[in-house]
Amino acid sequence: MEKWMGGDMHPSYRILMGPGPSNVHYRVYQAMSNPVIGYLDPQILACMDEISEMLRGIFQTKNQVTLAISATGSSGMEASFVNFVEPGDVVVIGVNGFFAERMTQVASRCGAQVIRVDQDWGKMIEPEKMVKALKEHPEAKICGVVHGETSTGVRQPLEEIGANCKKGSTLLVVDAVTTLGGYDVKVDEWGVDVCYGSSQKCLSVPPGLSPITVSPKAMDVLRSRKTKVQSFYLDLLLLEKYWGEERVYHHTAPVSMFYALREGLRIVFEEGLGARFRRHEVLGDRLKMELEGFGFKPFAQDGYRLPMLTSVTIPDWADDAKIRSRLLNEYNIEVGGGLGRLKGKIWRVGLMGETCKLRYIHCLTGALKEILS
Incomplete structure (x- = not known):
């Protein structure tokens, strides 16, 4: 010792x-120095409501289920698959970098049958290739892509892929860890069903939270599962009850990080x-x-x-x-x-x-x- x-x-x-x-604004550090209060204190619940509303603005969505998972951006990826994938489900994933590769690993661990659409690292995946794979696998429950591939610096166009997913039952899952807060992420317009990000990149908040938004279509799929979500901590049905009107205890929230995210989002919208x-x-x-x-x-x-x-x-x-x-x-x-x-x-x-x-x-x-x- x-x-x-x-x-x-x-x-x-x-x-x-x-x-x-990224570097953190001094106002965010100041916000983090506020007193720690309980996870059901009316003041922290009001803070969470403000976070949800501002995150809807960042994600450009009206999704009611829009919140921040109490863990890093990787938890957003885990939550996006563990909540919707059941053993044997078909998942189509565009793979053109390290984090897209990780998507395939996470989906596989959930029991998914992963269909890869591979592209050279450093290049975007032609949307036509993704659409072709989806047409060949109409039973696919999820189509997963990375909007901004952190390992290569490539931006993936989403409009055509989203338009195709809108026509059927396939959910479009998008990794916006790098782009959220620094580039347009048009969840509703592009037809994205599940989109997650992180606090520590373009939002300039310390690492520790993963903003996520979930469409009504995706929530319907979640509620119709035949089996329970494998992860208790990342179960969006339980998190919805904590962040929503019911206010049911789920975990001891990192209130200092909530202060930080609230202030970071305020700075975003001031600009x-x-x-x-x-x-x-x-x-x-x-x-x-x-x-x-x-x-x-x-x-x-x-x-x-x-x-x-x-x-x-x-x-x-x-x-x-x-x-x-x-x-x-x-x-x-x-x-x-x-x-x-x-x-x-x-x-x-x-x-x-x-x-x-x-x-x-x-x-x-x-x-x-x-x-x-």
């Missing part, structure tokens, strides 16, 4: 330009969604231009590059680990490396939420000039 009895911990301030988390999305787009383009000037080449498919996460191939002459280590240790700048099969091959540079500022681009480019000179 003695080694844990040292002085206070004072982590260095970092400019978080990796794939997440305005349109202005926020434009900021990410303009500065994302600027970052891409600056990195190309150093010899880094865009990795993601042209026309489908995420504004808040830029992926670039590492030049042959560059020492990936050494440069990123110097950026972190000498300049306090975090930049993400490649994930999975792209380890050592690309960088993933984030401009998310609070980190999406011109001065941070200048910090990175200035540091790179010194390191590479």
Whole structure:
């Protein structure tokens, strides 16, 4: 125990330009310092109501079941499959990156028969390929896609896929962990049935919550299950009773994180969604231009590059680990490396939420000039 009895911990301030988390607004930290109160206290219930209403705005939906799961973004993915998949169900998943691959693993663990629609990492999946797979498997309960693939920096168009799912019983499940709060996520317009995100990327709240919204169509499927949801903690029927009018105890809510999310969402709407999305787009383009000037080449498919996460191939002459280590240790700048099969091959540079500022681009480019000179 003695080694844990040292002085206070004072982590260095970092400019978080990796794939997440992003830097946190000081008002969010201030909100987190408010007193902890009970999980059924009228004041925290009012806070939860405000969170739900603002999340509907972020997701651009009227879904009544719109809440924040008390766990990280991965819990949103788990909840999106564990609630709707029963053993033997057919699930069609578009796979073009690390987190789409994880979707297949989660669905398989729920007992699903997974139909993969594979695409090269770094490219978007042609919507026609997804529609073709759905037509070949009309019995599919779920169609799963990642809107913004964090491992590659690719944006996936959803409109055509959603229009097809609207015509039948298949539920469209979308991972918006990277895009939520930094790019349009039009749940109702695009026909998305289940959509989840995270608190720590474009919303610029510390990690620990996963916003999720569920359509009436999906809730009907959930209520008609033949078996109980395998996870008690992620059971949306139980969470609905806690977040909804019944206010039935489900778990001890992380009220400090609820304070944080409420404040983070308020900051989003003070800026305005349109202005926020434009900021990410303009500065994302600027970052891409600056990195190309150093010899880094865009990795993601042209026309489908995420504004808040830029992926670039590492030049042959560059020492990936050494440069990123110097950026972190000498300049306090975090930049993400490649994930999975792209380890050592690309960088993933984030401009998310609070980190999406011109001065941070200048910090990175200035540091790179010194390191590479």
